[in-house]
Amino acid sequence: EDQVTQSPEALRLQEGESSSLNCSYTVSGLRGLFWYRQDPGKGPEFLFTLYSAGEEKEKERLKATLTKKESFLHITAPKPEDSATYLCAVTTRPIYNQGGKLIFGQGTELSVKP
Amino acid sequence: NAGVTQTPKFQVLKTGQSMTLQCAQDMNHEYMSWYRQDPGMGLRLIHYSVGAGITDQGEVPNGYNVSRSTTEDFPLRLLSAAPSQTSVYFCASTVMGLAGAGGAGELFFGEGSRLTVL
Numbered sequence: 001e002d003q004v005t006q007s008p009e010a011l012r013l014q015e016g017e018s019s020s021l022n023c024s025y026t027v028s029g030l031r032g033l034f035w036y037r038q039d040p041g042k043g044p045e046f047l048f049t050l051y052s053a054g055e056e057k058e059k060e061r062l063k064a065t066l067t068k069k070e071s072f073l074h075i076t077a078p079k080p081e082d083s084a085t086y087l088c089a090v091t092t093r094p095i096y097n098q099g100g101k102l103i104f105g106q107g108t109e110l111s112v113k114p
Numbered sequence: 115n116a117g118v119t120q121t122p123k124f125q126v127l128k129t130g131q132s133m134t135l136q137c138a139q140d141m142n143h144e145y146m147s148w149y150r151q152d153p154g155m156g157l158r159l160i161h162y163s164v165g166a167g168i169t170d171q172g173e174v175p176n177g178y179n180v181s182r183s184t185t186e187d188f189p190l191r192l193l194s195a196a197p198s199q200t201s202v203y204f205c206a207s208t209v210m211g212l213a214g215a216g217g218a219g220e221l222f223f224g225e226g227s228r229l230t231v232l
Contacts, residue, residue: 004156034219043118043204043223044157087157091219096145096164096210101172102219104156 002027006088006105013112016077021108023088024070031094033071034102035064036087044087078112085109116140120205120224127195127231135190135227137205143222144210146188150174150201151226157204163188164210195231203227 003026013019025033032051036044048057050066057064061082063074073086089102121136139146147162159172163182177199179191188207192199206221 032219041226043206043225044221045223046220049220089157089219094210095147095162095208095219098170101159101162102157102221104158106154106156 004105010109021073038085118224139207143207146207
């Protein structure tokens with residue numbers, strides 16, 4: 001069964017303390033891996049798409065990387081406004097094809113204290 | 115652009131009641147979908163649509179109906195609410211074919227509808 005597992009469930013950092021979030025996946029043929037950010041009481045907001053092992057994407061203090069079994073979201077010198085839940089999702093076929101869907105992990109709740 | 119708009123934001127139902135969660139998008143997206151988010155379960159796909167008149171089941175469709183009469187609107191109907199349907203519901207849309215091999219996983223989500231069934 002296709003599965004996505006995120007760790008840790010929760011992470012508390014001091015402002016400026018860099019760290020990484022992990023997303024490990026077990027799927028039958030990865031087509032794409034996606035990172036989303038979700039603020040409390042809001043819908044997820046798209047951050048990155050990664051397609052193949054070795055690929056990296058960056059946005060401000062965030063960098064996402066991909067290997068054949070997992071993805072990391074690296075947060076460099078985080079600020080309190082980076083506090084949110086970060087969701088990882090994968091697809092094994094286009095989501096508009098029958099049976100296609102995003103398979104989400106449970107998320108990592110990040111808290112950055114000043 | 116308003117993006118994806120969901121109503122209502124909060125709703126309390128009694129077991130057996132029916133209701134409709136509304137979703138509208140103004141981005142001319144072909145693909146629309148409904149997810150539910152439960153603690154410890156992640157987001158799960160309920161139903162989706164690839165265009166007006168075309169809908170299909172997702173992972174957890176039981177107890178829910180959908181229809182798509184226009185490109186803009188994709189309502190989700192609860193036929194006879196049960197406590198197990200207590201959840202936060204998200205509508206999401208995207209352009210089909212976006213992002214190449216990724217298969218349009220870059221979804222635009224609404225702000226959610228929080229439903230409690232007593």
